[in-house]
Amino acid sequence: MISDILQFLPPLIKALPLTLMLTAVAGTLGLFFGIILALARISGYRILVWPSFTLGLVMRGTPLLVQLYLVYYGLGELLPGTWVRHSWLWPYLRNAIWYAILVLTISQACYNAEVLRGAILAVPKGQIEAARAVGMSPGRIFRRITLPQAFHAALPVLASDVIILLKATSLASTVTIMEVLGTARALQRETMMILEPLIAAAIIYFVVVLILTQLTSLLERKATSYRAR
Amino acid sequence: MANDIALAVRDIRKKFGPLEVLKGISLEARRGDVISLIGQSGSGKSTLLRCINYLETPDSGEIIVGDEVIRARPVRGRMSRADRRQLELVRRRLGMVFQNFNLWAHMTVLENIIEGPRHLLGLTRDQAVAEAEQLLEKVGIREKRDSYPSRLSGGQQQRVAIARALAMNPEVMLFDEPTSALDPELVQEVLQVIKGLAAEGRTMILVTHEMALARDISSEVVFLHQGLVEERGAPAEMMSNPKSDRLRQFLRMVA
Numbered sequence A: 001m002i003s004d005i006l007q008f009l010p011p012l013i014k015a016l017p018l019t020l021m022l023t024a025v026a027g028t029l030g031l032f033f034g035i036i037l038a039l040a041r042i043s044g045y046r047i048l049v050w051p052s053f054t055l056g057l058v059m060r061g062t063p064l065l066v067q068l069y070l071v072y073y074g075l076g077e078l079l080p081g082t083w084v085r086h087s088w089l090w091p092y093l094r095n096a097i098w099y100a101i102l103v104l105t106i107s108q109a110c111y112n113a114e115v116l117r118g119a120i121l122a123v124p125k126g127q128i129e130a131a132r133a134v135g136m137s138p139g140r141i142f143r144r145i146t147l148p149q150a151f152h153a154a155l156p157v158l159a160s161d162v163i164i165l166l167k168a169t170s171l172a173s174t175v176t177i178m179e180v181l182g183t184a185r186a187l188q189r190e191t192m193m194i195l196e197p198l199i200a201a202a203i204i205y206f207v208v209v210l211i212l213t214q215l216t217s218l219l220e221r222k223a224t225s226y227r228a229r
Numbered sequence B: 001m002a003n004d005i006a007l008a009v010r011d012i013r014k015k016f017g018p019l020e021v022l023k024g025i026s027l028e029a030r031r032g033d034v035i036s037l038i039g040q041s042g043s044g045k046s047t048l049l050r051c052i053n054y055l056e057t058p059d060s061g062e063i064i065v066g067d068e069v070i071r072a073r074p075v076r077g078r079m080s081r082a083d084r085r086q087l088e089l090v091r092r093r094l095g096m097v098f099q100n101f102n103l104w105a106h107m108t109v110l111e112n113i114i115e116g117p118r119h120l121l122g123l124t125r126d127q128a129v130a131e132a133e134q135l136l137e138k139v140g141i142r143e144k145r146d147s148y149p150s151r152l153s154g155g156q157q158q159r160v161a162i163a164r165a166l167a168m169n170p171e172v173m174l175f176d177e178p179t180s181a182l183d184p185e186l187v188q189e190v191l192q193v194i195k196g197l198a199a200e201g202r203t204m205i206l207v208t209h210e211m212a213l214a215r216d217i218s219s220e221v222v223f224l225h226q227g228l229v230e231e232r233g234a235p236a237e238m239m240s241n242p243k244s245d246r247l248r249q250f251l252r253m254v255a
Helices: A002-042 A046-061 A064-081 A096-121 A125-133 A138-175 A180-191 A195-223 B045-052 B084-091 B109-119 B125-139 B154-166 B184-199 B211-217 B235-240 B245-254
Strands: B005-016 B019-030 B034-038 B060-065 B072-075 B078-081 B094-097 B172-176 B204-207 B220-225 B228-233
Touching: A002 A046, A002 A096, A002 A138, A002 A180, A002 A195, A046 A096, A064 A096, A064 A138, A096 A138, A125 A138, A125 B094, A138 A180, A138 A195, A138 B109, A180 A195, B005 B045, B019 B045, B019 B060, B019 B228, B034 B045, B034 B211, B045 B060, B045 B172, B045 B204, B078 B084, B094 B154, B109 B125, B109 B154, B125 B154, B125 B184, B154 B184, B184 B204, B184 B211, B204 B211, B211 B235, B220 B235, B220 B245, B228 B235, B228 B245
Parallel strands: B034 B204, B034 B220, B094 B172, B172 B204
Antiparallel strands: B005 B019, B005 B060, B072 B078, B220 B228
16 A cells, blocks of 8 residues: 555646646735735725725635635636637637636635734834835835734734645646646546545645745744744 | 035925825025924924924925925825926935834844845945944944843834935935834933934934924024914024014923
C-alpha cells in the first residue's frame, strides 16, 4: 500500500503548480479586491457600503462549491446565447479555470475585506491626525500610515485565509480542472484504487500547508516587531 | 508691517452640536512670538489650536498663515475647506505637537522624522536623514534613531514628535498640551526642548497647563473662558496682577 501511495506522488506533484497558481492568483487578487471592498464598506457612502456589504454576506453565507457550480454552469448556460459567444473573450470562457479563478477570487476578497475592515478601523486616530497635520493627502495617509498597520494587524487571519484557500482550490476539480485533487480522481479511475491516490493527495496538501504555516509565522514575527512586548 | 505676521486668527467660531465652544476669537502672532493659551478644560483652547490647522473646521472666521488665507466654503450647510490641496500645503507650514505624541507606530524614530521631508518636501533620503540627525541631536535622543516608538518613554516620544514637526521647517509650531500626558518626572526634558525653541526665536502657539513655562517663554498669554478671551497680555503682568476674577480664580487653582 505504501509503495502504491508513493507511486502516485510524482504525477500529483506535477499537478501541484496548478494548485499553487490558483492559490497565488486568487490570493493576490483577493487581497487587492479585499482592500477595495473594505474601503467601500467604511467609506460611508451608501452606494458603496450597500453592495459591498451584500456581496460579503452572500459570498460568506453560501458554500464555495455552490458558488462555483452556479457560476460555471450558470454562466456556461447563459453566455453562449449572447454576443460573448462571438467575441474575443470566448476562447477564454470555454476554459473552466477562469470560472474557478473568478469564484475563488471574489470569495477570498470577501473574507479578506472582513478582516481588513476591522484592522483599518483599529489604527489609532491620533496617528491619522498627525499625518493630516503634516500635510499628507488622504491617499498617502492610507498607503503610508493606515494600510501598513492594518495589514500587520490582520496578517495572522489573512495568512490562515490563504491556507484555507489553498485547500479550497481542490473544489476546482469538480469543474474539470486537473489540479492536485482532480489528478488524484483521474488516477483513481485509471488504477481502480480508491484510497491510495487520495492519501497521496492529502500528503501533498499537508506538506504544502506545513511550509506555508512556517513562512507566515516568520512573516508575522517580522511584521509586528515594532509592537510593545 | 503686514509681512511680519506669521499667523493670524480672525474671529473664529465653532460649535459642537448645540455647544458653542468658540465664540469669536482672534489672535495675531508676529514672527518670533510665543503665544500661550491657558484656561480650564472645556474653555476651548485645544479646539482653537486645532482650528488653526483645520483639524477642526471653524464654523466662521479666518486662519491666515503668512499671507495665505485658508479657503473655506459651506458644504451642505457646514463649513468645509474649499481646496484640499491648498490646505495640505498650508499644513506643511504649521508644525503640530499633540498631547499623545501620535508617532507612527510602524516606523522607527528616524523614519517618523524623514517621512514628511522625503515625501512632501521632496528631499532625498540622504538629505532628510542628515537633517533628522541634527534634529535628534537637538532634542537629545540621537541614540534612539532606530528604535520604534513603543520602546520609548513618553518624554522621548514627545521629543521625537517635536523633531518630526521641526523637520518640515514650519513657520509656526503648534503645541497641544505637550506635557499633559507625561509622568511628572518626564515633564522637564520636554519643557527644556520647548524653551530651547522659544529661545531660538521660533514662532509658537502653545496650549498648556504649565504656568511657569507660559510665564517664562510667552510674549503673550491668552486666557480663555467659555469660548471667549477673558483676558490677554504680557505674561508677568497678567500672572502677578490678574484683572478678571476668573483669571484670579484660575491662577489660584493651578498654583
